[in-house]
Amino acid sequence: TIRDFKTDKTLQFFGNIKMGAAAAGTVYAVNVSPKNPSLVLAGTQSEGLLLSKDAGKSWNRVATPPQAGSAGFDPSNPDVIYGAFYKDGIQKSTDGGKTWTPSSEGIEKGFPIIEVVVSPTNPLEVYAIGSISWNGKFYRSEDGGKTWKSSSKVKPDLAANPTLDGIYGGVQPLSAPTNIAINPRDGKELFIAANWRCPHSTDGGVTWTERDAGADISVITDVRFFKDRTYVTVMDEGTLVSADAGKSWKQLWPLSHTRGFSGHNW
Numbered sequence: 001t002i003r004d005f006k007t008d009k010t011l012q013f014f015g016n017i018k019m020g021a022a023a024a025g026t027v028y029a030v031n032v033s034p035k036n037p038s039l040v041l042a043g044t045q046s047e048g049l050l051l052s053k054d055a056g057k058s059w060n061r062v063a064t065p066p067q068a069g070s071a072g073f074d075p076s077n078p079d080v081i082y083g084a085f086y087k088d089g090i091q092k093s094t095d096g097g098k099t100w101t102p103s104s105e106g107i108e109k110g111f112p113i114i115e116v117v118v119s120p121t122n123p124l125e126v127y128a129i130g131s132i133s134w135n136g137k138f139y140r141s142e143d144g145g146k147t148w149k150s151s152s153k154v155k156p157d158l159a160a161n162p163t164l165d166g167i168y169g170g171v172q173p174l175s176a177p178t179n180i181a182i183n184p185r186d187g188k189e190l191f192i193a194a195n196w197r198c199p200h201s202t203d204g205g206v207t208w209t210e211r212d213a214g215a216d217i218s219v220i221t222d223v224r225f226f227k228d229r230t231y232v233t234v235m236d237e238g239t240l241v242s243a244d245a246g247k248s249w250k251q252l253w254p255l256s257h258t259r260g261f262s263g264h265n266w
Helices: none
Strands: 027-032 040-044 049-052 070-073 081-084 090-093 113-118 126-132 135-141 179-183 186-193 199-201 220-226 229-234 238-242 250-253
Touching: 027 070, 040 070, 040 081, 081 113, 081 126, 113 179, 126 179
Parallel strands: 070 113
Antiparallel strands: 027 040, 040 049, 070 081, 081 090, 113 126, 126 135, 179 186, 186 199, 220 229, 229 238, 238 250
């Protein structure tokens, strides 16, 4: 029965029904097997992991939790796969994705894991990142995902990035990580793209050091013009003014680091 909701007021609640083929959705990551490049996995927002065995020509859904951030292939055995499933943690397959078992011992229950990667030089070393809002965590496993340990503190480079100087006792928490990459020739060298203070590790994630000298760390939130002056608000640097069309800038406030105020200038 088709009802005209413009004239029929008896039905107070209604929704849309999608007919036909599934609509396109969000894909978080695409991962290719190093051993067999025809095998490709895609992590999706609502359809779990999608597997292609023909280099992406066709896809089939894998029996996993519905929200899949990414997948990591064992570099020597394409049947061994790790999946990052947000609040469902990490799961592992040893039969090419047919069946999956939880592999999250040591990971905070319910903490959303967004990416998992496997060392290209040692398949027992697996790394993962997750985040709740600004608060990120890094996890590492040295036994093929059986157990995990967290190491999420970053030693800052205050010469390159003076923001938040003196807070958190000389180390900084990992902030909103979005991606982790491994040196293909050295499985101990890791890089993380994060909110700020992008960290670098040479010991498999046991320790982290900020590595972003020369990168722009400013978060500019507003620009205003008044006569011959330009004003900008910068999240960590405060409010600045230029009287020569942006060639030089003067900081108006704060003139010194003030806890609770610095870093919150919108």
